[in-house]
Amino acid sequence: MLDPKDLRRAPRSLDxxxxxxxxxxxxxxxxxxxxxxxxxxxHSVADxxxxxxxxxxxxxxxxxxxxxxxxxxxxxxxxxxxxxxxARDVDELEALFRTLTARIAFLTTGGPxxxxxxxxxxxxxxxxxxxxxxxxxxxxxxxxxSLFDDRPWLKALKPTHLQRMTRFPNDALDADICHGDLSxxxxxxxxxxxxHALRDIIKATSRxxxxxxxxxxxxxxVLPGPDGRAExxxxxxxxxxxxxxxxxxxxxxxxRVVWVGPEDGEPAWATGGSYQAxxxxxxxxxxWDRTPFGEQERIFGRAKMSGAPLDKPDGSEFDVPxxxxxxxxxxxxxxxxxxxxxxxxxxASANTILxxxxxxxxxxxxxGQLDQGLLxxxxxxxxxxxxxxxxxxxxxxxxxEYIKPVGGGYFFTLPGIRDAADLVGSSLIAAARGA
Amino acid sequence: MRISxxxxxxxxxxxxxxxxxxxxxxxxxxxxxxxxxxxxxENVAKLVEDTTAFVAAVKAGEVDxxxxxxxxxxxxxxxxxxxxxxxxxxxxxxxxxxxDYEKAEADPEFPGFHRIEYGLWEKNxxxxxxxxxxxxxxxxxxxxxxxxxxxxxxxxxxxxxxVLMEEVAATKISGEEDRYSHTDLWDFRGNFDGARKIVExxxxxxxxxxxxxxxxxxxxxxxxxxxxxKYKDGDGYVTYxxxxxxxxxxxxxxxxxxxxxxxTLRGKLGLD
Ligand code: HEM
Ligand SMILES: [Cu+2]
Numbered sequence: 001m002l003d004p005k006d007l008r009r010a011p012r013s014l015d016x017x018x019x020x021x022x023x024x025x026x027x028x029x030x031x032x033x034x035x036x037x038x039x040x041x042x043h044s045v046a047d048x049x050x051x052x053x054x055x056x057x058x059x060x061x062x063x064x065x066x067x068x069x070x071x072x073x074x075x076x077x078x079x080x081x082x083x084x085x086x087a088r089d090v091d092e093l094e095a096l097f098r099t100l101t102a103r104i105a106f107l108t109t110g111g112p113x114x115x116x117x118x119x120x121x122x123x124x125x126x127x128x129x130x131x132x133x134x135x136x137x138x139x140x141x142x143x144x145x146s147l148f149d150d151r152p153w154l155k156a157l158k159p160t161h162l163q164r165m166t167r168f169p170n171d172a173l174d175a176d177i178c179h180g181d182l183s184x185x186x187x188x189x190x191x192x193x194x195x196h197a198l199r200d201i202i203k204a205t206s207r208x209x210x211x212x213x214x215x216x217x218x219x220x221x222v223l224p225g226p227d228g229r230a231e232x233x234x235x236x237x238x239x240x241x242x243x244x245x246x247x248x249x250x251x252x253x254x255x256r257v258v259w260v261g262p263e264d265g266e267p268a269w270a271t272g273g274s275y276q277a278x279x280x281x282x283x284x285x286x287x288w289d290r291t292p293f294g295e296q297e298r299i300f301g302r303a304k305m306s307g308a309p310l311d312k313p314d315g316s317e318f319d320v321p322x323x324x325x326x327x328x329x330x331x332x333x334x335x336x337x338x339x340x341x342x343x344x345x346x347x348a349s350a351n352t353i354l355x356x357x358x359x360x361x362x363x364x365x366x367x368g369q370l371d372q373g374l375l376x377x378x379x380x381x382x383x384x385x386x387x388x389x390x391x392x393x394x395x396x397x398x399x400x401e402y403i404k405p406v407g408g409g410y411f412f413t414l415p416g417i418r419d420a421a422d423l424v425g426s427s428l429i430a431a432a433r434g435a
Numbered sequence: 436m437r438i439s440x441x442x443x444x445x446x447x448x449x450x451x452x453x454x455x456x457x458x459x460x461x462x463x464x465x466x467x468x469x470x471x472x473x474x475x476x477e478n479v480a481k482l483v484e485d486t487t488a489f490v491a492a493v494k495a496g497e498v499d500x501x502x503x504x505x506x507x508x509x510x511x512x513x514x515x516x517x518x519x520x521x522x523x524x525x526x527x528x529x530x531x532x533x534x535d536y537e538k539a540e541a542d543p544e545f546p547g548f549h550r551i552e553y554g555l556w557e558k559n560x561x562x563x564x565x566x567x568x569x570x571x572x573x574x575x576x577x578x579x580x581x582x583x584x585x586x587x588x589x590x591x592x593x594x595x596x597x598v599l600m601e602e603v604a605a606t607k608i609s610g611e612e613d614r615y616s617h618t619d620l621w622d623f624r625g626n627f628d629g630a631r632k633i634v635e636x637x638x639x640x641x642x643x644x645x646x647x648x649x650x651x652x653x654x655x656x657x658x659x660x661x662x663x664x665k666y667k668d669g670d671g672y673v674t675y676x677x678x679x680x681x682x683x684x685x686x687x688x689x690x691x692x693x694x695x696x697x698x699t700l701r702g703k704l705g706l707d
Contacts, residue, residue, distance in 0.1 A: 167544075169527070173537040286691075287601045290698035294707055366609035368687060396523065 048233035069138030082180030142411030177407030217358025240307035272415030301336030513625025517595030
């Protein structure tokens with residue numbers, strides 16, 4: 001059986017090596033070296049989960065300078081759940097953070113679930129059986145503007161750019177799936193693990209959190225290519241999504257793009273945190289499937305099958321488009337999604353965001369169409385320069401005919417839980433007490 | 436599914452790569468597009484005329500009269516929606532729905548026809564609608580003037596037939612569009628007429644090569660016509676709630692098939 005303490009200490013690659021050994025080369029056949037290499041060489045959010053390589057023992061440490069679940073590669077399943085917070089004073093907020101931290105520590109580390117007298121309800125839902133395995137679980141805690149705005153004792157500590165999400169021209173926001181005081185991004189190899197974590201946390205925080213909305217999604221698993229590198233997974237419009245994401249294994253780049261630093265004009269407690277933008281974006285997939293292939297490619301500015309930029313049609317998704325050589329937009333139209341989102345001029349690098357989306361498939365609309373889309377999540381050190389600026393550039397893009405943002409919100413991802421004695425949000429609590 | 440649409444696309448690429456065909460097609464389109472522009476201009480003129488009367492009734496507080504004018508006024512807008520939608524700011528101002536706003540009906544930003552529809556049917560009143568009505572008339576007139584100076588892009592005109600069917604398929608077939616007045620069948624009429632007009636205009640260009648295609652399309656339009664005819668009431672239609680479940684399914688299947696078929700019209704005409 002698995003000793004949680006061992007796991008906590010084991011670096012992730014060790015777990016992985018153990019897994020690969022455990023499965024044996026024969027079980028994975030030719031893809032073993034590919035998978036292993038993909039694992040060691042690339043460790044980026046853009047990388048899709050590799051088929052048949054996930055294990056229940058995969059483990060992401062919940063402690064660190066930053067929270068887990070932001071720069072880690074996406075596992076196959078993810079969700080965002082948003083809550084109202086009751087906390088009326090600092091003590092109650094701290095109590096909430098304490099409970100959350102304890103649950104996160106247990107759930108992401110794993111171990112046997114406690115048993116009680118059978119005359120009582122069981123303390124664990126039992127979804128994962130008698131022993132919880134980490135299964136790559138991350139739980140990322142972020143706070144909405146309303147948490148600060150509605151509390152005089154917290155208001156002065158609100159991160160500079162944190163605000164309530166407002167409507168963009170193509171939005172049709174449904175109040176039932178927007179905003180919230182606190183968001184949890186929960187990601188794991190399997191859906192059962194994300195749901196188990198959510199149910200565990202709901203049960204443990206019933207006095208402090210009220211669930212407002214949630215959206216689940218997944219990233220299709222892919223087989224690594226011949227070079228060992230996993231290609232980006234496809235979204236529900238059939239295009240590779242993630243190709244041009246910044247490299248989240250590059251710590252310096254993440255400090256620039258994602259993490260709030262001491263010089264960012266944010267309250268000191270926020271250093272090491274990030275802004276999380278969540279958008280639930282419906283895709284009109286029937287209509288998309290009836291759109292000419294060439295137009296689909298021009299709408300994104302990429303080749304549908306390979307993901308290559310349109311000015312390098314024989315290249316790969318990792319080739320970089322050269323817009324300077326295409327001033328008239330002959331290869332890549334000026335209103336193509338990728339050209340608007342990132343014109344790749346000197347100014348645009350200030351607007352880089354780290355996208356971490358999941359596809360969702362919910363059910364059927366009243367009109368008998370599929371309710372599918374993208375649970376778009378992105379992280380950035382400055383919400384205005386990041387998501388909001390990029391979305392403004394995208395306003396009016398031809399893709400809008402096929403998508404409808406219907407929900408989501410803006411949140412501030414708390415700095416990391418430094419060690420086993422620390423709490424999520426401890427710097428905020430300390431600041432609130434000091435104030 | 437993905438594989439078959441890919442195969443379809445490469446077949447299309449083959450067609451498109453015979454440049455002569457595309458060239459010839461776009462020359463041939465000059466006349467249908469000129470004719471379509473006349474059709475759109477007539478409809479938008481009618482829209483301005485009808486909206487003027489509708490708005491006057493709203494401002495005079497004549498609830499019953501305004502209710503009676505609501506559905507017929509919208510028909511000419513619905514018929515030319517693919518062109519109106521080229522001006523997305525105006526389309527939002529004229530025809531957006533409560534769902535487009537976070538506070539739904541209570542949202543102060545909720546404008547246009549459906550804002551007025553909400554007041555007339557849900558509140559049985561024109562109270563507070565005067566500025567909304569004035570703005571609607573101004574927007575409709577602005578639409579007329581923008582259309583007058585618009586060069587109609589051929590792919591938008593030909594693609595418009597499919598766009599109209601997509602609109603019905605995505606959010607109208609369920610009766611969501613006119614949810615307070617339930618006058619949806621009037622809108623359907625406008626949407627189908629607008630789509631069929633486009634097919635009629637390009638018919639001579641593909642009549643020989645695409646006889647089977649046109650036969651299928653005609654048959655589906657006819658299904659729609661006979662189905663809607665059952666619900667005719669005077670110059671218009673009974674309310675959406677009278678539509679039987681069976682007929683709703685018949686309409687839904689016809690709309691989906693028309694959307695599928697008409698989505699190939701651009702390609703068939705060599706338009707990229
Ligand atoms: C349903 C909605 C969306 C879909 C289907 C979609 C899809 C795509 C695809 C296929 C790419 C090209 C591959 C890649 O680099 O990942 C891309 C790139 C990108 N998208 Fe989106 N996207 C959506 C929404 C958004 C939103 C809301 C934003 C931000 C406001 C955004 C920002 C970007 C950026 C920054 C890039 C990279 C551009 C570059 O650096 O070349 N996307 N998207
Ligand atoms: Cu409409």
